[in-house]
Amino acid sequence: MRVVFAGTPQVAVPSLRAIADSGHDLVGVVTRPDARTGRGRRLASSPVAEAASELGVPVLKPRHPREPDFQEALRSLAPDACPVVAYGALVPPSALEIPPEGWVNLHFSLLPAWRGAAPVQRSIWAGDDVTGATTFRIVEALDAGPTFGVMTETIRARDTAGDLLARLAEGGAGLLVATLDGIADGSLEARPQPSDGVSSAPKISVDQARVDWSQSAAVVDRQVRACTPAPGAWTTYDGQRLKLGPLRPADGRLPPGEIVAGKRAVVVGTGTAALLLGEVQAVGGRPMPAPDWARGQRLAGGEALV
Structure with a gap:
C-alpha cells in the first residue's frame, strides 16, 4: 500500500x-x-x-x-x-x-x-x-x-x-x-470495541504530579514512576519545589513526609511504609542523588517534604 x-x-x-x-x-x-x-x-x-x-x-x-x-x-x-x-x-x-x-x-x-x-x-x-x-x-x-x-x-x-x-x-x-x-x-477486519471496560487517560498536569505523602507507599511509588520522565513528580522542601526520581522500598515507618538522612540514604515517610529517595532536583539545579542534596541542606532532623 x-x-x-x-x-x-x-x-x-x-x-x-x-x-x-x-x-x-x-x-x-x-x-x-x-x-x-x-x-x-x-x-x-x-x-x-x-x-x-x-x-x-x-x-x-x-x-x-x-x-x-x-x-x-x-x-x-x-x-x-x-x-x-x-x-x-x-x-x-x-x-x-x-x-x-x-x-x-x-x-x-x-x-x-x-x-x-x-x-x-x-x-x-x-x-x-x-x-x-x-x-x-x-x-x-x-x-x-x-x-x-x-x-x-x-x-x-x-x-x-x-x-x-x-x-x-x-x-x-x-x-x-x-x-x-x-x-x-484483506486478512484483517476491524472490529468494534466492547462497550464495557472503558477508562480515560487524560494528560497528567503538573499539579496532579505533586506527591501526597499521606498516601500509601505503593501509591506514591506508582505515581512517581508514572510521572517519570514527564511531567515529573514533585514535592516541596522549605517552600521550594523539589523534583523526584523513582523511589525504593525502605525498612520501617516514618510520619508522612518526614525525612531522615544518613550518609548513604535518605528515607521519607508515607501513609504506610517508608521509602528511599532516589535522584532529586531543586529548581534551577541539576539532578543529584538524594544523599548529596541532603548534605547540602544540612538537615538537623525533623524536616519534612510537603
Whole structure:
C-alpha cells in the first residue's frame, strides 16, 4: 500500500522506521510544526521530521490537519492508508476520509482501557499488571474506533513510564506493520470495541504530579514512576519545589513526609511504609542523588517534604 505516516515524538520513530523497511510504499510523513526547545529556545524539528529527512521522505508540517492546503497536499500523495503514532493533533473528518483505508492509529493501551493522551502513565499509576498496544481505525470519538490487533506487555515492578513506553514503541512498531499487511491482503477486519471496560487517560498536569505523602507507599511509588520522565513528580522542601526520581522500598515507618538522612540514604515517610529517595532536583539545579542534596541542606532532623 501507499502510506503516509503521521507522528511527532521519539516514541513514534520506531514505527516510522519499521514502515520504511516494510513492503509498503512510504510516500510522505506528517508531523507537528517545528517548535522551540531547550534552555536556548532553539527552533527544532520533531524527532519524526528528522528521521523522515534521513530517510529521504517528504515531510508535511501543517499547523492543523484541517488546513485546506494540507489536505490538498495529502490528496496529491494518494495514500491508501495513514498509519499514526502520537501525532498530537485531532484529525478532522475531512482529512480522515482522504485515504480509502483510513487513518490507522497505534495506541499504547489495551483498548477500550485508557483512552486518551497518557495511557502508559495512567496504567502504571493505577497499578495495572499488564498493558499493551492496540491498532485501530481513527473515528471522530477519542480512541473509540474499531480495532485491528493487539500486543500485550507486562508492567515490571520498577518500570517508569519512559521505560514502559520505550518497550511498547518497539513492539508496537511490528504490530503496526502487521496491521498494514493485514489490511493490504484483506486478512484483517476491524472490529468494534466492547462497550464495557472503558477508562480515560487524560494528560497528567503538573499539579496532579505533586506527591501526597499521606498516601500509601505503593501509591506514591506508582505515581512517581508514572510521572517519570514527564511531567515529573514533585514535592516541596522549605517552600521550594523539589523534583523526584523513582523511589525504593525502605525498612520501617516514618510520619508522612518526614525525612531522615544518613550518609548513604535518605528515607521519607508515607501513609504506610517508608521509602528511599532516589535522584532529586531543586529548581534551577541539576539532578543529584538524594544523599548529596541532603548534605547540602544540612538537615538537623525533623524536616519534612510537603
